Amino acid sequence: MRLYQYLLFEKKLSKNSMRRLIRSNAIRLNDQIVTDEAIEIDGWLHQLMIYDEPCQLIRHSYYMMNKPKGLISATEDKKLPTVCDQFSEKIWPIGRLDRNTEGLLLLTDNGQLSFRLPLPKYKVEKVYRVKVNGLLTANEVEQFARGIEFYGGIYCAPAKLEIIDANQNESEARVTITEGKFHQVKKMFLAVNLYVTYLQRIQYGPLKLGYDLQPGEFRALSIDEIKMLWDCAQLQY
Numbered sequence: 001m002r003l004y005q006y007l008l009f010e011k012k013l014s015k016n017s018m019r020r021l022i023r024s025n026a027i028r029l030n031d032q033i034v035t036d037e038a039i040e041i042d043g044w045l046h047q048l049m050i051y052d053e054p055c056q057l058i059r060h061s062y063y064m065m066n067k068p069k070g071l072i073s074a075t076e077d078k079k080l081p082t083v084c085d086q087f088s089e090k091i092w093p094i095g096r097l098d099r100n101t102e103g104l105l106l107l108t109d110n111g112q113l114s115f116r117l118p119l120p121k122y123k124v125e126k127v128y129r130v131k132v133n134g135l136l137t138a139n140e141v142e143q144f145a146r147g148i149e150f151y152g153g154i155y156c157a158p159a160k161l162e163i164i165d166a167n168q169n170e171s172e173a174r175v176t177i178t179e180g181k182f183h184q185v186k187k188m189f190l191a192v193n194l195y196v197t198y199l200q201r202i203q204y205g206p207l208k209l210g211y212d213l214q215p216g217e218f219r220a221l222s223i224d225e226i227k228m229l230w231d232c233a234q235l236q237y
Contacts, residue, residue, distance in 0.1 A: 001058055002112070003029075004037040006048075010058070026051050030237070040112045044226055045237040060110040061091050062226050064207060067105040068215035073097050083107065086218070094118065094204075095126075095180050103128070103201035104209040106229070107218075116233035117205070120157065123178045124232045127203035128185050132194040136163050136171035140192050144175070148188045156181065156188060170197070205232045 007018045018037065021027050027034040028049040029041065041048060043057035067073070067083055073096040074082045083093055083105060094106040095118040108114050117124055144161035160176040171194075175185055186196045202209045206228045213219060221229075230237050 001041055001060070001110075002037070003027075003034065003039045003041050003048075006041060006055075006057070007037075011050075011055070021050065040110075040235050042110065042226075042237070044223055045230070060113075061089055061108060062110070062221040062229070063087070063091065063107045063218050064209075064213070064221060064225075065105045065107060065218035066209060066213035066215050067097050067102055069100050069102050072099050073105065097201060098183060101199045101201065102215060103199075104204050104207065105201070106204055106207070106221075112235065113229060113233050116235070117229065118180045120179045122233060124205045125176050125178055125203070126180070126201060126205075128175045128177075129172070129198075129200045129202050130175055130185060130189070130196055131170060131172050131198040132189050133170060133197050134194050135168050136161070136166045136173055136194070140194075143192055144188065148191050150187050150191055154181070156184065159188065174202075205229060 007013045022037055025033045029046055041057055043059035046057060048055040048057055065083060071083050072080050073093045075084045075092050076082055091107045091109045094114045097105055116122060141161045144159045147158045148156045157179055162174040164172040185199060189196050207225055
């Protein structure tokens with residue numbers, strides 16, 4: 001939530017009253033004078049004071065899910081189960097994993113964070129474990145490092161391909177990307193004439209999928225993990 005949203009809708013201030021408070025240095029966030037009405041605030045990370053009186057801030061929701069195959073990355077769907085069906089509060093996924101991809105998915109009700117994190121400008125790394133139906137070689141590693149061009153002329157930023165195991169029938173690798181184009185990893189391999197048979201996201205930014213979460217399970221993020229994501233999105237706390 002932005003500071004001005006809190007002051008206008010939670011504290012019921014007028015725009016003029018809000019701006020007078022800011023101009024008079026009456027608002028402090030984590031003991032720092034606030035001059036930017038658009039700053040993002042969250043009760044997990046911030047203490048807000050107005051004329052030295054503490055304010056009760058809303059705490060956003062932040063979750064990590066081990067998404068299983070079969071769920072779609074949406075808030076609701078008329079026909080198919082979604083990643084949000086198990087949650088009582090209104091949240092949404094940060095980015096997307098397609099229906100047949102599994103692994104680490106982040107969910108939140110923080111609009112600014114969910115908007116910023118997938119943007120290529122912030123270069124947040126997403127790491128995938130992938131299996132393909134053929135041989136991976138140093139040639140594909142070099143192609144990924146240069147940047148893959150999809151059929152149709154869409155160009156991907158350079159990516160890191162690390163071969164784990166390779167033979168003529170099947171290869172396993174780890175792929176690191178900083179974008180989030182539609183079906184990007186699968187299309188990257190199609191561009192080098194290989195078909196993805198298994199895809200799992202194992203890391204998003206600094207957060208890694210651990211053995212504590214079985215497919216379909218989720219947990220709330222810790223304060224330290226929330227701070228890591230705010231750092232990735234260059235949000236102030």
